[in-house]
Amino acid sequence: xxxxxxxxxxxxxxxxxxxxxxxxxxxxxxxxxxxxxxxxxxxxxxxxxxxxxxxxxxxxxxxxxxxxxxxxxxxxxxxxxxxxxxxxxxxxxxxxxxxxxxxxxxxxxxxxxxxxxxxxxxxxxxxxxxxxxxxxxxxxxxxxxxxxxxxxxxxxxxxxxxxxxxxxxxxxxxxxxxxxxxxxxxxxxxxxxxxxxxxxxxxxxxxxxxxxxxxxxxxxxxxxxxxxxxxxxxxxxxxxxxxxxxxxxxxxxxxxxxxxxxxxxxxxxxxxxxxxxxxxxxxxxxxxxxxxxxxxxxxxxxxxxxxxxxxxxxxxxxxxxxxxxxxxxxxxxxxxxxxxxxxxxxxxxxxxxxxxxxxxxxxxxxxxxxxxxxxxxxxxxxxxxxxxxxxxxxxxxxxxxxxxxxxxxxxxxxxxxxxxxxxxxxxxxxxxxxxxxxxxxxxxxxxxxxxxxxxxxxxxxxxxxx
Amino acid sequence: xxxxxxxxxxxxxxxxxxxxxxxxxxxxxxxxxxxxxxxxxxxxxxxxxxxxxxxxxxxxxxxxxxxxxxxxxxxxxxxxxxxxxxxxxxxxxxxxxxxxxxxxxxxxxxxxxxxxxxxxxxxxxxxxxxxxxxxxxxxxxxxxxxxxxxxxxxxxxxxxxxxxxxxxxxxxxxxxxxxxxxxxxxxxxxxxxxxxxxxxxxxxxxxxxxxxxxxxxxxxxxxxxxxxxxxxxxxxxxxxxxxxxxxxxxxxxxxxxxxxxxxxxxxxxxxxxxxxxxxxxxxxxxxxxxxxxxxxxxxxxxxxxxxxxxxxxxxxxxxxxxxxxxxxxxxxxxxxxxxxxxxxxxxxxxxxxxxxxxxxxxxxxxxxxxxxxxxxxxxxxxxxxxxxxxxxxxxxxxxxxxxxxxxxxxxxxxxxxxxxxxxxxxxxxxxxxxxxxxxxxxxxxxxxxxxxxxxxx
Numbered sequence: 001x002x003x004x005x006x007x008x009x010x011x012x013x014x015x016x017x018x019x020x021x022x023x024x025x026x027x028x029x030x031x032x033x034x035x036x037x038x039x040x041x042x043x044x045x046x047x048x049x050x051x052x053x054x055x056x057x058x059x060x061x062x063x064x065x066x067x068x069x070x071x072x073x074x075x076x077x078x079x080x081x082x083x084x085x086x087x088x089x090x091x092x093x094x095x096x097x098x099x100x101x102x103x104x105x106x107x108x109x110x111x112x113x114x115x116x117x118x119x120x121x122x123x124x125x126x127x128x129x130x131x132x133x134x135x136x137x138x139x140x141x142x143x144x145x146x147x148x149x150x151x152x153x154x155x156x157x158x159x160x161x162x163x164x165x166x167x168x169x170x171x172x173x174x175x176x177x178x179x180x181x182x183x184x185x186x187x188x189x190x191x192x193x194x195x196x197x198x199x200x201x202x203x204x205x206x207x208x209x210x211x212x213x214x215x216x217x218x219x220x221x222x223x224x225x226x227x228x229x230x231x232x233x234x235x236x237x238x239x240x241x242x243x244x245x246x247x248x249x250x251x252x253x254x255x256x257x258x259x260x261x262x263x264x265x266x267x268x269x270x271x272x273x274x275x276x277x278x279x280x281x282x283x284x285x286x287x288x289x290x291x292x293x294x295x296x297x298x299x300x301x302x303x304x305x306x307x308x309x310x311x312x313x314x315x316x317x318x319x320x321x322x323x324x325x326x327x328x329x330x331x332x333x334x335x336x337x338x339x340x341x342x343x344x345x346x347x348x349x350x351x352x353x354x355x356x357x358x359x360x361x362x363x364x365x366x367x368x369x370x371x372x373x374x375x376x377x378x379x380x381x382x383x384x385x386x387x388x389x390x391x392x393x394x395x396x397x398x399x400x401x402x403x404x405x406x407x408x409x410x411x412x413x414x415x416x417x418x419x420x421x422x423x424x425x426x427x428x429x430x431x432x433x434x435x436x437x438x439x440x441x442x443x444x445x446x447x448x449x450x451x452x453x454x455x456x457x458x459x460x461x462x463x464x465x466x
Numbered sequence: 467x468x469x470x471x472x473x474x475x476x477x478x479x480x481x482x483x484x485x486x487x488x489x490x491x492x493x494x495x496x497x498x499x500x501x502x503x504x505x506x507x508x509x510x511x512x513x514x515x516x517x518x519x520x521x522x523x524x525x526x527x528x529x530x531x532x533x534x535x536x537x538x539x540x541x542x543x544x545x546x547x548x549x550x551x552x553x554x555x556x557x558x559x560x561x562x563x564x565x566x567x568x569x570x571x572x573x574x575x576x577x578x579x580x581x582x583x584x585x586x587x588x589x590x591x592x593x594x595x596x597x598x599x600x601x602x603x604x605x606x607x608x609x610x611x612x613x614x615x616x617x618x619x620x621x622x623x624x625x626x627x628x629x630x631x632x633x634x635x636x637x638x639x640x641x642x643x644x645x646x647x648x649x650x651x652x653x654x655x656x657x658x659x660x661x662x663x664x665x666x667x668x669x670x671x672x673x674x675x676x677x678x679x680x681x682x683x684x685x686x687x688x689x690x691x692x693x694x695x696x697x698x699x700x701x702x703x704x705x706x707x708x709x710x711x712x713x714x715x716x717x718x719x720x721x722x723x724x725x726x727x728x729x730x731x732x733x734x735x736x737x738x739x740x741x742x743x744x745x746x747x748x749x750x751x752x753x754x755x756x757x758x759x760x761x762x763x764x765x766x767x768x769x770x771x772x773x774x775x776x777x778x779x780x781x782x783x784x785x786x787x788x789x790x791x792x793x794x795x796x797x798x799x800x801x802x803x804x805x806x807x808x809x810x811x812x813x814x815x816x817x818x819x820x821x822x823x824x825x826x827x828x829x830x831x832x833x834x835x836x837x838x839x840x841x842x843x844x845x846x847x848x849x850x851x852x853x854x855x856x857x858x859x860x861x862x863x864x865x866x867x868x869x870x871x872x873x874x875x876x877x878x879x880x881x882x883x884x885x886x887x888x889x890x891x892x893x894x895x896x897x898x899x900x901x902x903x904x905x906x907x908x909x910x911x912x913x914x915x916x917x918x919x920x921x922x923x
Contacts, residue, residue, distance in 0.1 A: 165807035342832040344580030351913040386894040435842025
């Protein structure tokens with residue numbers, strides 16, 4: 001779903017509601033509303049929704065029906081089209097159905113009064129290693145693209161809950177940086193308490209983690225193995241990509257033979273490692289690169305061109321400000337820290353103005369956590385962009401919502417308060433871009449998953465002892 | 467292109483303020499060394515700002531006079547006399563507050579965490595190392611110090627890392643000065659006693675090969691150290707007594723024959739603490755370690771303040787009954803598995819409610835500049851704002867015995883003064899100028915220079 005469709009849906013939301021309230025089941029009510037409007041607007045997306053909704057009888061796989069929700073009287077920070085003071089958001093079937101000063105919602109909808117409170121999209125953390133039970137690095141070989149982080153995903157990790165309580169609704173769980181080419185990431189929604197598979201972000205694009213610099217050379221160098229230098233790092237990476245090219249050619253040739261009807265063609269042996277890299281070369285997997293120094297960024301850009309793949313984002317990227325023009329030219333985003341520095345040699349030139357300086361040169365900037373701690377308060381980290389370089393409120397907020405959503409490849413579904421997007425929302429008791437704002441409620445797909453006013457953990461889907 | 471002060475250019479008064487500062491700071495270049503003379507050479511008056519005095523409320527449209535390194539006058543702008551020849555700086559629209567005090571840092575003990583040769587954080591050859599003096603490793607020219615002070619932190623405790631039970635002695639520093647001697651306001655001001663479980667470096671169950679490998683081992687080792695120190699003290703007292711007796715009997719031409727005991731630096735270092743003359747910083751996290759540590763301290767009548775206690779929520783009434791200040795947190799410490807997400811965030815408020823004096827620390831070197839953010843965040847979980855500010859100013863000054871000189875905007879105190887464009891505890895507030903002992907600190911550091919260098923391109 002692209003921006004254009006969102007725009008269409010916004011127009012659509014402004015249409016007067018035709019209430020069809022013949023039943024108390026919000027699901028049925030909804031379906032009728034949607035069908036009427038679909039006829040009027042020929043909206044492809046809604047037709048799809050309708051089809052899906054009918055098929056699933058408005059039920060999630062856990063059997064719970066989505067409820068209509070209206071959040072009223074909030075200061076709605078949409079990220080894409082400014083703030084609506086005293087605004088409302090209508091959530092239907094887990095999606096944002098309307099945003100504005102007033103919304104037309106059925107009387108049966110649950111109302112959340114957020115008077116004097118702030119409403120933002122759920123925070124997206126584009127660099128996290130939580131919920132992997134320390135299985136972050138398969139540091140036994142510098143090339144492990146066939147590691148699937150999903151296989152290590154520990155959906156009961158309390159870190160998911162603690163991040164949720166800080167307003168995080170989506171995270172990209174990445175392989176670590178021990179290897180030049182690590183494993184493939186898993187994208188989760190922080191539905192703490194839900195079954196494992198419901199926490200996986202549906203149909204999220206695939207991402208793979210590359211690394212560079214000190215970590216690979218330290219890990220393998222300390223074992224007297226290749227790589228122990230930056231030239232070793234890149235040689236290992238290039239070698240793997242060359243092998244992937246050969247592998248891809250073998251398969252392409254086989255597939256060509258099959259297509260021609262060659263009955264004698266025998267398939268090459270499948271190699272999971274090379275298969276994953278071939279998918280990188282085919283552009284089917286987004287490349288996320290752990291990187292610090294600007295010279296290495298230029299080398300990675302050159303290598304990507306040499307092999308014909310695109311780099312989605314540089315992670316950490318503490319020296320991005322030195323080569324921001326080149327990053328912007330190549331449409332490479334950065335997922336960086338607000339002000340971490342000095343923890344190792346390649347972090348020595350880190351400056352807190354990195355985010356804003358890169359942004360002003362046209363780089364898409366995300367502030368990420370890479371930390372079980374910082375993921376709990378990314379709003380404060382984003383606020384630092386206001387201080388260091390004068391980012392506007394929207395720009396700062398974008399760094400923890402829409403921009404990281406783009407890095408993860410889900411910006412068409414989360415990251416802003418726009419009609420048609422997933423209803424992943426945070427109600428803050430105070431201004432979120434400050435030391436003081438704290439989430440009161442966090443909704444994912446229209447369901448409240450965290451409510452600060454609740455006793456115990458404050459979670460709504462989790463029961464002690466489960 | 468964009469500078470951190472971009473926001474402030476919207477207000478003309480702020481422009482004036484910055485322009486004035488620009489002129490007066492030209493002659494000072496960046497480094498830990500602000501000037502070679504420790505004395506402020508002319509009086510400076512900050513006029514028109516909102517003064518957060520900490521000890522006597524807020525003065526809107528106030529004025530503060532800094533002279534000879536001290537605060538000479540403070541009050542409403544209309545009633546404060548400007549000394550002749552003073553430089554007057556218009557700080558209308560700005561918030562003025564005392565320099566912040568960080569109650570535990572590793573400033574001057576590290577440069578790049580991952581580079582071993584730049585680290586002098588803790589001596590790990592033994593758990594009992596009270597004769598280590600952070601003052602002797604303190605690197606005054608560290609690039610981290612100008613980064614920290616640019617956000618208004620003017621004073622800090624430098625402590626060794628917590629790997630040892632007794633890792634050595636702290637220093638209390640000022641974040642500007644001609645050299646280490648000038649910056650080290652108090653050497654050996656306190657000593658950490660760590661009992662968090664993390665000191666068990668030889669742990670390994672049946673596989674452990676070296677004593678001590680358990681908490682009981684660490685406690686026994688610690689107890690023995692203090693007993694040895696008591697014994698050592700007795701030997702010296704005994705020797706001094708014999709020597710004195712001999713001196714009295716001089717006319718009888720008799721010598722005492724007593725030889726001085728062999729000096730033992732470790733035991734010697736423990737004596738001021740054993741005598742209750744200096745403060746032990748007693749670190750524990752959970753209730754059990756806390757109570758063990760407190761009984762050890764009480765056994766030897768040590769004077770102590772508490773440190774961390776991040777997971778001692780079940781025994782906060784007990785903590786309050788000890789009637790000692792607590793260096794709390796950091797509140798960013800992760801809660802335990804079964805704890806609510808805000809169990810540690812709300813700890814400062816919980817302690818405050820029970821009448822405990824709290825102070826904050828960054829427990830950091832590179833991130834000292836973020837000290838005020840933590841205080842601000844604690845208010846979101848129930849700590850009153852004034853208390854949060856006190857926890858990084860006057861409370862800290864009291865804990866470290868320097869409240870007569872630091873921690874508030876009061877006449878006679880050292881002129882450590884911060885000028886910022888807003889609320890000191892808010893993460894997005896930008897500090898515009900820092901004064902340490904009445905002198906303008908160069909508002910630059912390695913990061914600012916990199917920013918400016920690459921902004922030109």
